[in-house]
Structures are given as structure tokens and as C-alpha cells.
Amino acid sequence: MTTATMPVSQKDFEKAQEQLKLLKKDPGNETKLKLYALFKQATEGPCNSPKPGMLDFVKKAKWDAWNSLGNLSQDNARQKYTELVSSLISAESAGQTKDASPEESRHDDYETIIVTTKNNITKIMFNRPERKNAINHQMYREIIKALQEAGKDDSTIAVITGNGEYYTSGNDLNNFANVQPNDMEKMAKDGAELLKEFVSCFIDFPKPLIAVVNGPAIGISVTLLGLCDIVYASDRATFHTPFSQLGQSPEGCSSYLFPKIMGLAKANEMLLFNKKLTAAEACAWGLVTEVFPDGTFQKEVWERLKAYASLPKNSLAVSKQLLRSMEKEKLHAVNSQECEVLKERWLSDECLNAIVSFFQRKSKL
Numbered sequence: 001m002t003t004a005t006m007p008v009s010q011k012d013f014e015k016a017q018e019q020l021k022l023l024k025k026d027p028g029n030e031t032k033l034k035l036y037a038l039f040k041q042a043t044e045g046p047c048n049s050p051k052p053g054m055l056d057f058v059k060k061a062k063w064d065a066w067n068s069l070g071n072l073s074q075d076n077a078r079q080k081y082t083e084l085v086s087s088l089i090s091a092e093s094a095g096q097t098k099d100a101s102p103e104e105s106r107h108d109d110y111e112t113i114i115v116t117t118k119n120n121i122t123k124i125m126f127n128r129p130e131r132k133n134a135i136n137h138q139m140y141r142e143i144i145k146a147l148q149e150a151g152k153d154d155s156t157i158a159v160i161t162g163n164g165e166y167y168t169s170g171n172d173l174n175n176f177a178n179v180q181p182n183d184m185e186k187m188a189k190d191g192a193e194l195l196k197e198f199v200s201c202f203i204d205f206p207k208p209l210i211a212v213v214n215g216p217a218i219g220i221s222v223t224l225l226g227l228c229d230i231v232y233a234s235d236r237a238t239f240h241t242p243f244s245q246l247g248q249s250p251e252g253c254s255s256y257l258f259p260k261i262m263g264l265a266k267a268n269e270m271l272l273f274n275k276k277l278t279a280a281e282a283c284a285w286g287l288v289t290e291v292f293p294d295g296t297f298q299k300e301v302w303e304r305l306k307a308y309a310s311l312p313k314n315s316l317a318v319s320k321q322l323l324r325s326m327e328k329e330k331l332h333a334v335n336s337q338e339c340e341v342l343k344e345r346w347l348s349d350e351c352l353n354a355i356v357s358f359f360q361r362k363s364k365l
């Protein structure tokens, strides 16, 4: 969370140093490193000393922490130091222990998703529970922005999940509603461009990306699982890609990744013949990493993720990129082709009839 900048005097800064000595509990190594770095930056300015050797672990950790502050001004460093000490003192007097970053910070500027960061995990949550988390145009754009930011923030891993009963019911069919006949081509062209950009963000995401599938998943939310690095599912979740039922065709690189993940025969059942999988089937077919009982799903999964997110961040990122890099070019080509095909499908009678049927409540999945 950002705090408004308030000038901190030299006297306040010195008082904070004295207060720090009064702390009864050790604030933990990560916080101590932050304090060290801010103190050095406040008193000496940006880190100019030579980088210690790889095996000098303590000096290297201190140097890294200081160096990571870049050109932060001495005033700002003094301010942040004073704020950090004051938050440690308040937490202690409130009977809490304050380690690295125990508070959840909520990212502003989103309406259709909730984005938070805690314990080195950035969580992106579909948040239209009354519409079964259907993904409208605004949500596509907000997820693109959230993924771009999560790729660059300090978190170690990113998680995608849904709020409420559903993971998501996939594309919001209202994205096709109220389009005048003359605007159909434009709707299809714009939709294909948005979809291509959206899927590209998953292909290029630089850190481990984990799907926490809390309930039924439909359409694009299922295909994207092939681009996630781990998929945890509640035993209440189901996995449904009803593309032919909707007169559409596969996206999210599933036409390439699903046959690789589960074999062509099983991919055909899902992508051609609309077979809806239970969580257990999706796990047996390799689309899901592990299934948890719904009653303990959130607790078990978040405990596990918290432990994963404490692993060395850079090592995880380079390893993920190694695992994916050989396929990246291919995946972008597949994404382009799938979007081209879909652009045509959206103009077809088969697709239009399916959408009309849904809105006349003649058809539901």
C-alpha cells in the first residue's frame, strides 16, 4: 500500500533508532535487512560499495537489500525507516508479531477483480459472483493489467482464483449481445485482438502462476489452465469446454496444449464433444495437479502456497522460464491462429443461434 509522503525530521529519525532498541521481540531477518538498508540509504545515500563475494552470505544479503533501494532519496529512506519502526512498535504493543509483510495489501483501480498481495503471493480473484464470475470485456482488460503488474511486483508467485461458488463461467455471453448487424465484423475483430492480448499475458507470465480452482470452471478459464504452472482444485470443481455447443472453437492454446497434456483422444472428448470433467477426472487426465476436499480446500492450499512463496524468488522465476521457453514461440503462433478461427466463428449462424438460445433461456450448460 502506498503511504502519503510526510517529511520526517532528523530528530524523528533518531528517535526511531532509539525506539527500535526497545523492541522486545526479534522482528525477523527480512525486516532487519529492510531496516539496515533503509538506515544505510538514509545516512549514506545509494549503495556504492563493491558487491561482496557469493559466499559471504550475510554481507551479500545486506548489500542486496541496500542496493535494491536504488536511487531512493535520503529523505524518503528516513521516512520509510521511521514508519517501519513505528509499525513494529504498534504491532508489538497490540500483542502481534510483525514479520516480513504480514498485512494484505489491496491493489486499487479494479472493479471486476480483487487483487491483493500477502506473504509474497499476488492473488487475482475473479469478482462477479452474482454472474458466476463471467468474464466481461472490462474483466479481460483488468486481468491483463493485473498480470502485467504482478509480473513486475515483488511477489514470488501469482495466483488466480474465483470469489464465491464458481471459479468462472468463462466468457460473458453479453460480450456478444446488443451488437448491431453492421457492427458484427468490428465486434469480432476487436474481440479477437483482446483475446490474443489476454492469452499472450499468460504465455509470457514470468513467474510461477497457480490456478486455485474453487468451483466450476467453464470455457476460457479451463483452457488457460494449460498455461498455468500448477492447478489446485476443490473436489466441487468441474471443467467444461462447451465450444462446439456454442458454435465456437478452442482458445487459450488448448488446441495445442490439451493433446500434449492428456493425449489426443481425451482432448477430443473435451474440446470437440463438450465432455465435462469432474475434478478427479481432470486430475487423472493431467490438467489438474491435485484435488482437495472442499471443506479444507482454502486452508490446505494457502498453507501450501505460503510455503512455496518463501522459496528463492529468482530461482523459481528462471526455472519456470526454462520449463516454458522452448514452447513460447509455438504458443504465440497457436494463440494467433486460434483467435483468427474464432473471429470467423463469432460471425457464424451456429454461434449466433447458440448465444440467442442462451439469452432466451432455452439453453444452459
Ligand SMILES: CCCCCC/C=C/C(=O)SCCNC(=O)CCNC(=O)[C@H](O)C(C)(C)COP(=O)(O)OP(=O)(O)OC[C@H]1O[C@@H](n2cnc3c(N)ncnc32)[C@H](O)[C@@H]1OP(=O)(O)O
Pocket (backbone or CB within 6 Å): 130, 131, 132, 134, 135, 140, 169, 170, 171, 172, 173, 174, 175, 190, 191, 192, 194, 195, 218, 219, 220, 221, 242, 243, 246, 248, 251, 358, 363, 364, 365
Ligand atoms: C473478448 C472475447 C473473448 C472470448 C473468448 C472465448 C471464450 C469462450 C468461452 O469461455 S465459452 C464459455 C461461455 N460460458 C457459458 O456458455 C456459460 C453460460 N452460463 C450458463 O450456462 C449458466 O449461467 C451456468 C451453468 C454457468 C450457471 O447456471 P445457474 O447455476 O442456473 O445460474 P444462472 O444461469 O442463473 O447464473 C446467474 C446469472 O449469471 C449469468 N451468467 C452466468 N454465466 C454467464 C456467462 N458466461 N455469460 C453471461 N451471463 C452469465 C446468468 O445469465 C444469470 O443472469 P440473470 O440472473 O439471469 O440475469
